Amino acid sequence: MTKNLLFNFLLAGILFLSSCSPAIKPESSSNQNFIKVEGQNLKTPDGKKFFIQGINLGNWLNPEGYMFGFKKTSSARLINQAFCEMVGPDFTNEFWKQFKDNYITRDDIRYIRQTGMNTIRIPFHYKLFTDEDYMGLSANQDGFQRLDSLVSWCRESNIYLILDMHDAPGGQTGDNIDDSYGYPWLMTSELSQQQFAEIWKKIADHYKNEPVILGYDLLNEPIATYFPDEKEKLNAALEPVYKRAVAAIREVDKNHIVLLGGAQWNSNFTVFHDSKFDDKLMYTCHRYWCDTLQANIQDFVSFRDSVNLPIYMGETGENSDQWIGAWTRLMERNNIGWTYWPFKRMGNPSSVMNIVQPENWDKVIEFTESPRTGFDEIRKARPNQELVRKAMLQLIENCKFSNCKVNEGYVKAMGMKP
Numbered sequence: 001m002t003k004n005l006l007f008n009f010l011l012a013g014i015l016f017l018s019s020c021s022p023a024i025k026p027e028s029s030s031n032q033n034f035i036k037v038e039g040q041n042l043k044t045p046d047g048k049k050f051f052i053q054g055i056n057l058g059n060w061l062n063p064e065g066y067m068f069g070f071k072k073t074s075s076a077r078l079i080n081q082a083f084c085e086m087v088g089p090d091f092t093n094e095f096w097k098q099f100k101d102n103y104i105t106r107d108d109i110r111y112i113r114q115t116g117m118n119t120i121r122i123p124f125h126y127k128l129f130t131d132e133d134y135m136g137l138s139a140n141q142d143g144f145q146r147l148d149s150l151v152s153w154c155r156e157s158n159i160y161l162i163l164d165m166h167d168a169p170g171g172q173t174g175d176n177i178d179d180s181y182g183y184p185w186l187m188t189s190e191l192s193q194q195q196f197a198e199i200w201k202k203i204a205d206h207y208k209n210e211p212v213i214l215g216y217d218l219l220n221e222p223i224a225t226y227f228p229d230e231k232e233k234l235n236a237a238l239e240p241v242y243k244r245a246v247a248a249i250r251e252v253d254k255n256h257i258v259l260l261g262g263a264q265w266n267s268n269f270t271v272f273h274d275s276k277f278d279d280k281l282m283y284t285c286h287r288y289w290c291d292t293l294q295a296n297i298q299d300f301v302s303f304r305d306s307v308n309l310p311i312y313m314g315e316t317g318e319n320s321d322q323w324i325g326a327w328t329r330l331m332e333r334n335n336i337g338w339t340y341w342p343f344k345r346m347g348n349p350s351s352v353m354n355i356v357q358p359e360n361w362d363k364v365i366e367f368t369e370s371p372r373t374g375f376d377e378i379r380k381a382r383p384n385q386e387l388v389r390k391a392m393l394q395l396i397e398n399c400k401f402s403n404c405k406v407n408e409g410y411v412k413a414m415g416m417k418p
Helices: 003-019 076-087 089-102 106-115 143-157 190-207 228-250 298-307 321-333 361-369 375-381 385-398 408-413
Strands: 036-038 041-043 053-056 119-125 160-167 213-217 257-261 281-286 311-315 337-340 344-346 353-355
Touching: 076 089, 076 361, 076 385, 089 385, 106 143, 119 143, 119 337, 143 160, 143 190, 160 190, 190 213, 190 228, 228 257, 257 311, 281 298, 298 311, 321 337, 321 408, 361 385
Parallel strands: 053 119, 053 337, 119 160, 160 213, 213 257, 257 281, 281 311, 311 337, 344 353
Antiparallel strands: 036 041
């Protein structure tokens, strides 16, 4: 066989293999392979309506105190500080690395798809894309490494992904859920807003040709209800902050949908005055612990109808199976897709998966609740090292998919198959 003939033969083989692809795979930036906005609906690349039915991977890349059974130690920064005081920084750093390796794996994603769910919302901390101290690393953060793995698992299982910045530079909420310093400094800080836009641009540039990503949820639950005297000023800053980030994203990515949440826990949409400033926008609302009547969702429906764009329930849940069933039917009657919160929780049935609480975890909880305002108090509160270190390692083991228990009634209430 001549060299030219051999080359042509090999080239033909490569082209053939490249055409044998999974249902969702990276493509060119032609925008032909991405979920699209069409009026109040989302549409798949082949023109079919896409209705979001999914789950949040809370606590994995954004630890929250209550997920560990903590009260006062409520945010990622406070959890890390408590662990460092209790077992030392080296053990804590290794704990976080193993936690990230095991809390969510390919097996979890395969199970989520098996239930019938079609979308995952992944909360993440902005520090995963900086060189700040976070979850065991203070340089060379692994945000893209973690999200790239998740993207590959979702592509394998044909499940869409929404990227949710749960914790923004400066803090967008002013409460524990954004791991901030008790005020939504993002709304008043030029430097934080610049960093916020730059990180989203970096993320968008990395994933601009990845159709498994449905969209970018820019800010989780901005501007808490705890600032009534400043509410008007803070709310007025939200839409410009969004516009700045969208403009940065569009410099590199014209393919993906951008999701905008309302003020006051993603509930107040009167803050939007230019609701269609981009041609790939949709809105995301959150609601917990209310009745399951039309009146409890009508404000979202009215806003959706007024702007003629999709709205979806990015977070809801943490309730009884009966409530979950009624709430799911209410959302679906109103054409509002959903991602319930959360996928896993320790010792609580109001989630898809239940993590067994490790032996002696009560000693860890006791330390986090103890007074630790001075070094003397820290020393007095510190528990037996062998017991609490063993409990932390056991948590790593217990959170693995194979060791979790499915809350079947909860999954069935969502209309899925456990």
